[in-house]
Amino acid sequence: MSIDSxxxxxxxxxxxxxxxxxxxxxxxxNEPENNPDGLxxxxxxxxxxxxxxxxxxxxxxxxEIFKRLYWAGxxxxxxxxxxxxxxxxxxxxxxxxxxxxxxxxHALNTARELAYYLDTQLTGDTVVAAHSxxxxxxLNSIARYDARITKFFMLNAAVAIESLDDDVxxx
Numbered sequence: 168m169s170i171d172s173x174x175x176x177x178x179x180x181x182x183x184x185x186x187x188x189x190x191x192x193x194x195x196x197n198e199p200e201n202n203p204d205g206l207x208x209x210x211x212x213x214x215x216x217x218x219x220x221x222x223x224x225x226x227x228x229x230x231e232i233f234k235r236l237y238w239a240g241x242x243x244x245x246x247x248x249x250x251x252x253x254x255x256x257x258x259x260x261x262x263x264x265x266x267x268x269x270x271x272x273h274a275l276n277t278a279r280e281l282a283y284y285l286d287t288q289l290t291g292d293t294v295v296a297a298h299s300x301x302x303x304x305x306l307n308s309i310a311r312y313d314a315r316i317t318k319f320f321m322l323n324a325a326v327a328i329e330s331l332d333d334d335v336x337x338x
Contacts, residue, residue: 173233173234174230175200175202176201176237177202177229177233178195178247179195179196179249180194180213180246180284182248182249182251182277182280183249185250185273185277185280186254188222188251196288207242207244208242209292210242210291210293210294211243211289212243212244212294212295213296214229214232214296214298215248215281215295215296215298216250216298217297217299217300217302217325218252218253218267219256219263220249222249225247226249228298229247232245232296244289246289248281250273250281251277252273252274252300253270254269255269274300274301274303275303275304275307278311279311281305285308285314286313286315293317294316294317294320295316295318295319295320296319296320299323302321302326303326
């Protein structure tokens with residue numbers, strides 16, 4: 168018996184450098200060492216974290232999401248995406264990230280890179296789930312760069328419904 172890291176069971180797309188964020192773990196979209204593609208159903212699942220998540224925290228988020236899907240029986244190829252959504256985060260502020268708007272800018276400006284990976288590096292159906300401000304990144308990838316996504320799940324989306332549907336009646 169051997170014990171190994173769960174991170175050797177899924178792919179990692181690191182977009183932090185697009186907007187000047189530190190990159191500790193480089194992108195690796197090769198077949199995972201401990202979860203061969205022959206065990207997959209050929210479909211893709213992409214998870215994008217939200218605001219105020221540094222790279223180390225993203226590793227935790229992504230590992231947790233992967234494990235929950237894996238133990239629920241998912242056979243999709245899992246792609247963990249991290250982006251620079253923690254600009255202005257300070258340890259002496261309790262790791263709070265007070266400048267929300269600079270991170271919105273980073274989400275918008277990273278959309279082209281995300282669309283590139285979705286369109287050129289993934290084959291088959293692609294389901295994307297994004298949390299919070301990660302939805303701005305994904306939506307901009309779709310709207311401006313026509314990212315190829317089969318289904319999109321918006322979790323606690325930091326997006327106004329009016330930005331998606333101008334016929335919404337909130338009264």
